[in-house]
Amino acid sequence: MKVREALSWQKENWNGIVRHISNHRLPHAILLVGNSGLGKQYFAKLLAKYLLCLKRVGVLPCDSCKGCDLTRAGNHPDLIIVEPEKTGKSIGIEDVRKLSDRLNKTAHQGGWKVALINPADSLTLHSSNALLKTLEEPTRNTTILMTSQFVWRLPNTVRSRCHRVVFNTPPKSLSLKWIEQFAESPSKAQEALAVADGRPFLAKHLLGTHIYKHRSEFEKWITKVSRFEASPLDAARFCQSSDHVQLVDWFLTYLAKRVQQDLAKKCVPPVFIFYDKIFRARSWFLSKANPNPQLIWEEIFLDFRTLCLKMGKDLDWSNNQTE
Ligand SMILES: [Zn+2]
Numbered sequence: 001m002k003v004r005e006a007l008s009w010q011k012e013n014w015n016g017i018v019r020h021i022s023n024h025r026l027p028h029a030i031l032l033v034g035n036s037g038l039g040k041q042y043f044a045k046l047l048a049k050y051l052l053c054l055k056r057v058g059v060l061p062c063d064s065c066k067g068c069d070l071t072r073a074g075n076h077p078d079l080i081i082v083e084p085e086k087t088g089k090s091i092g093i094e095d096v097r098k099l100s101d102r103l104n105k106t107a108h109q110g111g112w113k114v115a116l117i118n119p120a121d122s123l124t125l126h127s128s129n130a131l132l133k134t135l136e137e138p139t140r141n142t143t144i145l146m147t148s149q150f151v152w153r154l155p156n157t158v159r160s161r162c163h164r165v166v167f168n169t170p171p172k173s174l175s176l177k178w179i180e181q182f183a184e185s186p187s188k189a190q191e192a193l194a195v196a197d198g199r200p201f202l203a204k205h206l207l208g209t210h211i212y213k214h215r216s217e218f219e220k221w222i223t224k225v226s227r228f229e230a231s232p233l234d235a236a237r238f239c240q241s242s243d244h245v246q247l248v249d250w251f252l253t254y255l256a257k258r259v260q261q262d263l264a265k266k267c268v269p270p271v272f273i274f275y276d277k278i279f280r281a282r283s284w285f286l287s288k289a290n291p292n293p294q295l296i297w298e299e300i301f302l303d304f305r306t307l308c309l310k311m312g313k314d315l316d317w318s319n320n321q322t323e
Contacts, residue, residue: 034167037202
């Protein structure tokens, strides 16, 4: 996807940042905070491109100078992107040290130096500490951009040194208009956006994979277990050949959505305990421990059924279908 201008729902954030640049007050470290699927990475890449552009046109990069060409090709020497090797892996202390060394050198093109840590949630505690020194002693015309979905996981010492740009779920009308350009029909766009909980980039991703059908089937299993219409074992069987981390995330979203709809009855300790349990399962699936998915899913669904039993009517998820 070409990075040219701020997306319709990012205009306000973008204009704020451009104002900082025009006033020569761009913060040395910027934390782009918000759920996944809202285009934080896109925004960070646009900002990097804009800073490294040699002939900016108002609030946009020119898209044709040497700086823009190098950024587009992914080999601008003054843009340093630090990412984990694979999704779910950490960014180690060595990567942060290398980044700091490069930021301490003069810019190759004589302008800005931009670092992008994507996502900052992947920094270990040690690598966050290593980054602190760079955040405390910034060099001129340098900015460090960090994306974060789980911002509370970053040490306060890091968070407090960053300027925060917050991304919220955009109004439905804006998202739909954007997704329709990628969808076969407006109804498909609408369907994908609903499954993606209103997050445009996630909806776009879902459109390409038809994964949203799988998600709605998965949610049906959760509902059936909650109504005692299906056994936890069958539900676990359904999860077998799937991307387990993805399923866990869907389960977490499913719960969170329903808790938000009825805080008085559902925002209670047994629900939190169950929520934590699923979150732990997420770590197992991410770890190399080679877990047995069938067993883990059986346990999750058995616990879920126990939770539904314990809470009786108060936990009637099925009355709160939002899709
Ligand atoms: Zn340019």
